[in-house]
């Protein structure tokens with residue numbers, strides 16, 4: 482475990498608490514069953530009840546003997562993060578403020594569209610990176626999420642949308658994006674464990690083609706992510722020069738554009754039908770010139786790429802402005818003329834601060850507001 486993962490590791494489970502079976506890998510579940518003197522097939526049965534049926538009460542797992550269910554309930558639990566607040570936007574977007582066992586909070590967002598339903602999942606409480614356009618970036622990193630707290634977000638959303646057992650067809654949650662709070666590649670081991678649970682065909686069964694991991698550019702972990710998880714990659718690019726990217730995304734000082742784009746060129750499994758998505762927030766007068774657009778075309782040469790243009794979503798205390806719609810259209814035209822698909826992302830859920838870059842746990846906002854009100858007047 483690297484120093485970062487160690488320093489921000491999720492808390493160990495409280496010994497007095499019953500062990501949570503959510504978030505365990507299949508092998509860990511088999512080991513727990515062996516601890517009860519049970520054979521590996523028990524783990525398979527439990528996996529089905531927990532991840533396919535979404536059941537949290539052992540008593541309801543009717544294919545298991547009553548005696549076995551009682552023994553399970555003595556030692557184990559099937560827990561999800563608690564829902565502190567659930568909001569629904571006027572455009573149907575949903576946001577859950579989830580309260581973790583140690584009192585920390587994270588946010589998860591569901592965005593329904595015509596042809597899909599995307600769940601935006603968080604991977605850390607706060608973030609170490611301080612991207613200047615991102616609300617989460619103003620919240621210092623508190624800790625990494627455990628696999629149970631990451632996969633638990635999918636389960637809470639399914640509970641709320643009534644999506645158990647996991648339907649083969651007509652699902653509401655069709656896509657999972659790790660684009661919520663935090664940098665997922667700075668919590669790789671826990672994120673990887675959660676993704677493997679989500680992809681398991683006998684449980685939540687989310688296809689790897691429907692999972693996208695978004696990184697701000699943690700180059701060393703990108704290749705590993707592609708090789709081990711083979712999920713789609715999204716890269717928070719947001720600038721076309723190191724000078725600008727250094728200023729709005731400090732991680733660029735560690736992994737500058739050339740290094741990042743080289744890592745994209747060698748990301749396993751990309752091709753024309755499976756492109757890397759580059760996130761590009763449109764900041765007025767910062768990164769939205771025609772020259773920027775032309776430079777972006779050059780930078781992406783040789784990379785199967787799609788660019789998501791994101792009008793900037795202001796948040797309390799932010800100092801950027803979104804580019805004018807005409808500027809965004811002109812930018813998109815230059816990319817399309819170079820055969821780079823450049824859809825403009827519709828702003829969703831901004832009335833409940835659920836839009837891109839707006840996530841920050843309510844308690845942190847409250848604390849900040851309280852701090853501001855108690856500051857002496859003369860400051």
Ligand code: SF4
Pocket residue numbers: 608609610611612615616617618619661662663664697717
């Ligand atoms: S954009 Fe991502 S990496 Fe950057 S501060 Fe926000 S959550 Fe962190």
